Amino acid sequence: MSAIVEFRGAGYSVPRAQGSSDILRALTFAVESGETLVLLGRSGSGKTTALKMVNRLLTPTSGEVLVEGRPTGAWDPIRLRRRIGYVIQETGLFPHFTVAENIGLVPRLEGWSPERIEARVSELLEKIGLPSREFAGRYPRELSGGQRQRVGVARALAADPPVLLFDEPFGALDPITRLDLQKQFLDLRNALHKTSVFVTHDVREALMLGTRIGLMADGHLDLLATPQEFRRATSGEARAFLAGLDWRMEGDGPSQ
Amino acid sequence: MDLRSELVSLTLEHIELVLVAVLIAAALAIPTGILLTRRAGMRWWVLGFASVLQTIPSLALFGFLIPVPIIGGIGKRTAIVALVLYALLPMMRNTLTGILGVDPAVRESAVAMGMTGRQVLWEVELPLAMRTILAGVRVATVTTIGTATIAAAIGAGGLGVFIFRGISTVDTTQILAGAIPAAVIALLADEGLGWVERKLSPV
Secondary structure: OOEEEEEEEEEEEEEOOOOEEEEEEEEEEEEEOOOEEEEEEOOOOOHHHHHHHHOOOOOOOEEEEEEOOEEHHHOOHHHHHHOEEEEEOOOOOOOOOOHHHHHOHHHHHOOOOHHHHHHHHHHHHHHOOOOHHHHOOOOHHHOOHHHHHHHHHHHHHOOOOOEEEEEOOOOOOOHHHHHHHHHHHHHHHHHHOOEEEEEEOOHHHHHHHOOEEEEEEOOEEEEEEOHHHHHOOOOHHHHHHHHHHHHHHHHOOOOO | OOHHHHHHHHHHHHHHHHHHHHHHHHHHHHHHHHHHHHOHHHHHHHHHHHHHHHHOOHHHHHHHHOOOOOOOOOOHHHHHHHHHHHHHHHHHHHHHHHHHOOOHHHHHHHHHOOOOHHHHHHHHHHHHHHHHHHHHHHHHHHHHHHHHHHHHHHOOOOOHHHHHHHHHOOOHHHHHHHHHHHHHHHHHHHHHHHHHHHHHOOO
8 A cells, every 4th residue: 555645744824914824734644545535524624625735726835745756736736636536516517518528528638539538428427327328418507416416526537537536525415315426436436446535524424435534623633543443433523523423323213 | 972872881980980999999808807807906906997987978088089199189090999998898897707707616626627727718717708798798889889979079980970960950860860870780789799698608
């Protein structure tokens, strides 16, 4: 196992009227090849900021983030980003591009031949369960929320990047669709062995999808553990998240 | 020259004035609007300047320009300069609003996909802002058609010739001969550009 993404004392602060305010403080951890590291945390814990430092949407103000052993600052940002798939909650699909054009975007930017792009697009559409014949020519507005999110995942996978980033990709979906996509995500994870960083505030999702969970609180890493270890964790923040899980389990019980 | 053939030649002259002015103004205003999306600090100054230009009464602006060397004097060139100055604001403002109105999630994912700044502009921002930008072009065109009637005051020709002549000879027919075609051109331009707007806009 080797680290594909590595945070070395990476911090991020923004200037304020008086001094500056730390969003992230000296974050240090590594994401190993093929694993899915889930960054779990409340809103404002800094998890999305950490994610955006991987593909250099943000640059650390202290320390550094390494991708494939090289600091993000030393990468050509365009090259770096084309090696990293990115899926966000609102999907960010281009509304004026068809499904096929959206998925084929990075391959096109990379100069693939139209035939190769077309083949790749239908392969991916098949993989995410949206038949090419029916869906390739549609526009994002003609899809359901779950379908849009699948297309977002397919677009991130299109050029076969070694690293994938997910920023609460299933957050805005209804519970049934969400579970459906989470299962599909697990299948993809097990089939593709991509190195992934997955941001969520849903502890159940973290336990289900992560090979390891990094618990973020107030801009630092509170805990880094496997899902099994996480369930037994004693830190206050971990207990707070697990309490939410227990409460929900009770709520699901037959007495209700 | 009889009224009919004069009507045709003045109408054509009017359309020419408007077309030249709007095209030059668009060539200046749209790139400036794009620049303003990247330079927040310049927005207040540039839009403020364009707004001030618009508040100058048009007859006065035409008058101011007469003594100015190179761009001034009597005739079409001066008129076109004044019309361009008037047409800048709506196109500049709409370009800025249109691009700033693009969904931040869409822009962010464009950057995250590894698009260059130029690709983000041409493939994402401009297509998505097209409807708003064209609306600015439409407003500018319709306004320019009206304002161009005043250009006759500095000898630039156009349908204003009828109107000024009608006023000085107290001849309502002459005034209407200028005003009605100008109104018709404005309505047609509004409809036509509105149609293009709906056709071209992707979403």
